[in-house]
Amino acid sequence: MKDESELSSSVLAGRYKRLQQFIWLAQFVIMMVIASNYVAGVDVLETPILLAAFVINFVSLTCLYLKKFTLSSAILLVNCAFVLTALMSVNNGLRDSAVIGLPGLVVFAAIVGSSRLFYCILLYLVCFVIGLGYYDIEMGYPRNIAPINWSVVADIIVILLVIGFAIKQLVNELKKQTNRLTYESQQASKSHKEIELIAHHDALTGLPNRYLAEDRFQQSLAHVTRSGEVVGLLFIDLDHFKPVNDNLGHDIGDALLKEVAQRISDVVRKRDSVCRIGGDEFVVIIEANNHQSAVGDIANKILETVNLPFYISSHRIDISASIGVALSPNDGEDFHDLTKKADLAMYKSKALGRNACSFFDEELNQELALKSKLIEQLRETIFKKSLNLNFQPVIDLKRDKVVANEALVRWNNGVELWISPEVFIPLAEDNGMIYEIGKRVLKEACLQCAVWRKSGYGNLSVSVNISNHQLRDNQLETIVLESLTQANLPPEALTLEIKESALISKYNQVERQIKSMRKLGVKFCIDDYGLGHSNLVELYELGIDQIKLDRQLLKDMEDNRYQQKLLDGLLAFAAHLSIEVIAKGIENDEFIETLRKKSCSFGQGFLLGEPMSPSELDIYLERAYQ
Known part of the structure; x- marks a missing residue:
């Protein structure tokens, strides 16, 4: 059996619930026996035993609430074994009606107990039946019941063993299947998360890609619609990146992109989204309550951090960035449309001499309309x-x-x-x-x-x-x-x-x-x-x-x-x-x-x-x- 830590939370929850049900079932049975004895007016030695068992079961229930599953099941099973054997000892021995509970206890132990506890309970019951049978047969213990012989003892033992091992085999198989299905479910869930990560994140930088960027934008737009803020979409293109690839190689270029991604991520706030949408192009999605000024401040911080020298594989690399900004809902609410407008504003920054930030405006809007036409x-x-x-x-x-x-x-x-x-x-x-x-x-x-x-x-x-x-x-x-x-x-x-x-x-x-x-x-x-x-x-x-x-x-x-x-x-x-x-x-x-x-x-x-x-x-x- 696998350790409990290897099981999923859903499997553990099922086992806890099942054990809890068994404890309350045992309490119900004990109360019914005590009540029936009281109604019948039978004055026997069963009542103290049953009351003690009733109290001990509450101890088992307490352990269960404290998440001590193994201890709780052990107390319950040992307690039940004690009650049944005690009732048989003080009453009619192997002819007592309590013997009917022995197969049930074996099934009970197979379902909620560990393998070690199950075999201990089964061994105890077998030994008890042999001992009680020997005492009644050989010692001549006087009972006002029909006499028994070793055939009765053997029959009871055979029933216990057959039922016990059959149920244990069944329970083991069910547990294996449950654990296998749980493992496969966990692997499928893990694979799904990995596929989702690959599909929605850039392989080089680990940043969200264009597809996830659109989703992040929609979430931000829904939030600002309620709060009355704006969403700033920053389109960032690196200046002079191509010569880095041409002269130093694509490995250096890739390392530079990862470093740029990290610097931009360090500058923006945790609630902002930094995405790489291809090549040396990045998109940053910002929620701001002060319109252009707040967005502009973050854009300037990005320009400053990218403008600092990069040191990669003994090379000093100096680059800059050009940023275009579009604001939603002012400039539109469609992600693709807003990206085009921010891209157009970015080209305005390029025209201004690079290392600059430009906002989309009406002049650019007319240019975009002419371009579309x-x-x-x-x-x-x-x-x-x-x-x-x-x-x-x-x-x-x-x-x-x-x-x-x-x-x-x-x-x-x-x-x-x-x-x-x-x-x-x-x-x-x-x-x-x-x-x-x-x-x-x-x-x-x-x-x-x-x-x-x-x-x-x-x-x-x-x-x-x-x-x-x-x-x-x-x-x-x-x-x-x-x-x-x-x-x-x-x-x-x-x-x-x-x-x-x-x-x-x-x-x-x-x-x-x-x-x-x-x-x-x-x-x-x-x-x-x-x-x-x-x-x-x-x-x-x-x-x-x-x-x-x-x-x-x-x-x-x-x-x-x-x-x-x-x-x-x-x-x-x-x-x-x-x-x-x-x-x-x-x-x-x-x-x-x-x-x-x-x-x-x-x-x-x-x-x-x-x-x-x-x-x-x-x-x-x-x-x-x-």
Whole structure:
């Protein structure tokens, strides 16, 4: 039998209740026997024995109330055994009616007693029956009853043993099953709690995740609705966190996030909720009775604590945070809507120079409304397939010939006229529309390139910009193959332009996709090279064919001799590794001559050719190839 401490509280409660019922049943039986003797006018020696037993049972009941289960059951069973054997001794021996109670006592002991106590009671009763039988048979104890023999004694003993062991076996089996079910119930409950913890908490920091954050927000909102307070939702984004991951590795970045989580948790009050909703983004839910001032005070404390240096694995790390705040019910009562507003306010803090806190206001509300309107218009435009595709030529500076055209998507929403790609591309990425846009641009660009080649421009290729979201999508390679096959275009005629930031995960999915498509013959180009941290050797090992120098980088080189020496070294090293260099943003003839002298083979810019529609580009190509 398992120790009582291993049993659940519900099992123990059942055993206590059962023993209590048995004690009161025994008291009732004793009182009934005393009363029946009194009514019958029988003057026997039973009454003192029964009264003593009645008092002793109250001692057992007291022990039970004191949570001493084992002692209480022992007193009750020993007392019952004493009463039955005493009554048999002073009355009719083995012919006395009290013998009927012996099997009941054995059952009683099996149910409420421990195994040791059960066997002690059973052994005592067997020995008593043998002893009393011997006394009556061999000693010739005179009783005014029919004589007995050893057969009667054996019968009683057999009955006691059979009933006792049968009941004990049954009770043991029931206890095992009860304990097993209790254990399984406890394990199931434990597993449920663990699953719930995993589902509602961030694995890295242990903080509540986005799902639990919404629940905490609803609880706070319900509380402030009754008290007349407000709920402040703080959206926190770490400044300069990406370079930590890039330069020191993700292990250091993870350790930094855990330290940031701890600092924020130490700053806020116990009733406030700190949640991590992804990446380097945190949400803090605050109940405040003083509107903006109380929420603002906590936000400033968070800024101060995050701004202090972090020391992780012998590295000193300096970061800051940008915080956006939305208040409920003033700014709304829907968690997702409020999160968007706080996120928008956070970007205002970024625009103010970071390490700042901004509250959502009407100006931001108008901006959010415009953003929502643009999202709906963009979704409708994609559905109607009415995005425009323009092409900007890439020129071979040595031969002054067009060698490729970059596909550029343009959007005229019919209301605000042309919307800049810098506006609608991030919207498409945030709302999952970039995949449909990218798929359509790839197919149309390949089809258009095939038309050029059939028109006599056999060496022309086309380049298509691929966002980081698309590059991490497992369907990209399939879409590229479908586009090439549908247009009957050779893979070497397609160049995919990607951002340098996409190479952060190059050793995983991105690297596999690039190398897989490179084997097919598709080329890759790094756009806006010079803004990130990758070097040419890494690009060479990855199989990158081209780099496009960032226009701001080239602009800085125009009048800076030191920067021009860097450009000379970059061009020479790239040529040694067979990586083609394309200069972007060319706007004057002098810079073209400079690039030619430095052996920069390719250029692109408004001076060489603006983005044009397919029909305009046809005219441009006809003139260029005359």
